[in-house]
Amino acid sequence: NEISFPKKINFFEAKNCKKICDIDISRFNIENKRYTTLKRSLLIKFLLDKIPPEKVKNNVEVTGIEHGDKIKLSLSNNSTEEFDYIVVSDGIFSKTKSIILARDTSPKFFNSVALRGIIKNIDSNDISIYLGPNFHFVIYPVNQNNEFNFISIIRKKINNNEIFDQNIFENSVFLKSLCNEIYQKTSLNLENKLKNIKSFPVYVSEKFEDLNYKNIYFIGDALFTFPPSFAQGASQSIESGKEVFEEIQNKTDSFYEKRRLKVKKINWRSKLNHFAFHLSNPVLIFLRNLILKKLVYNKNFLDKYLGNIYRN
Incomplete structure (x- = not known):
């Protein structure tokens, strides 16, 4: 339930x-x-339950990064850690992203x-x-x-x-x-x-950043923030996390190229949805409603417009 x-x-x-x-x-x-x-809280609990508690460090931020054979992170508790891979998922105002790219990346x-x-x-x-x-x-x-x-x-x-x-x-x-x-x-x-x-x-987000960093992956809003429409932000966070896992597991190097294409497609749809949802002109509203009534019965359109988004 x-x-x-x-x-x-x-x-x-x-x-x-x-x-x-x-x-x-x-x-x-x-x-x-x-x-x-x-509920968002239930999803977060489900995800955290899969991580051993000793692996989680709360209230710690990344303050610096060094690239070498491994990725060395300086943390706000004055410690340093080395990693083979980094997955950045600290949200819209990602401080970690700004540190790695060495510039402000605010949306x-x-x-x-x-x-x-x-x-x-x-x-x-x-x-x-x-x-x-x-x-x-x-x-x-x-x-x-x-x-x-x-x-x-x-x-x-x-x-x-x-x-x-x-x-x-x-x-x-x-x-x-x-x-x-x-x-x-x-x-x-x-x-x-x-x-x-x-x-x-x-x-x-204003644009998809050029992110060619070996073994560093940005996902969710830290990668790209969409206009809100059809809850695609949450679904894309989960989907991109799965893609990172598969990329590391299969030792491939196509994550960002696939993400770039998917983000472009979803961002365009999100902006169009936002525009259509907020129409105020009565004539445009009439046309929107008429078009919607037609399109919901068009199987090919739905498969292309929604199916390609929700089917990975």
């Missing part, structure tokens, strides 16, 4: 909750490989803010995406106990001082203003139903 296997993605107009169409994502499942949703602000919360007792076991002018929100099950994640992406311009002030995104007045912005633009009754509400700025 701790995980869920949604079978469809339902698209709605946020304003009136009128259903546009749905996509049968179960058709992309292969044997025991199914589209799965779960850019995407003129959007994410609002996240938990909601219960929704009458659906599938993923629901609500499209509105300059925003969209997604509700999806995280287990089989009627618990759902709520995530909204709201287009919003914020000045540089505010972007880097974490207190703003934790401020109750700011959180309430974001919630009210959603409540006023949808007929779905969400007021007083969202719990554990949090917000954060959305960042994206």
Whole structure:
């Protein structure tokens, strides 16, 4: 009961909750490989349980690197360690990446803010995406106990001082203003139903870095940060981790070339999705909905647009 296997993605107009169409994502499942949703904390626990506790060092950062027969890392606890391979996965603002590349590799602000919360007792076991002018929100099950994640992406311009002030995104007045912005633009009754509400700025990578470092692998957001769409960030983190394992195991040297091609494909789709989800012009919205209704029945399109992403 701790995980869920949604079978469809339902698209709605946020304003009136009128259903546009749905996509049968179960058709992309292969044997025991199914589209799965779960709590982030459960996934992290699952991954950490596979690592012996003595191998994990908490609250330690990389402060320097030397390349030789082995990779020598200087750490923030004044120790040094040598490794055959390094896998960098410390997120969007990867300090390790900046140290290795010897320059700032910070992503850019995407003129959007994410609002996240938990909601219960929704009458659906599938993923629901609500499209509105300059925003969209997604509700999806995280287990089989009627618990759902709520995530909204709201287009919003914020000045540089505010972007880097974490207190703003934790401020109750700011959180309430974001919630009210959603409540006023949808007929779905969400007021007083969202719990554990949090917000954060959305960042994206400007380009795929030239990463020709022997035995050093960047994965997840440390490699490339996508515009949020269809949870591709999490899936690509897991997929790239698997590819690193196979690369080391098979002693090949094609990881970055394969990643470059995949990232280019997914980034283009993510930007297109983000644009289409946030349309505000009534004529364009009508055309979008009409096109969506046609495309969800086009098997070849779905296989190329989604199948190539979720089938590795």
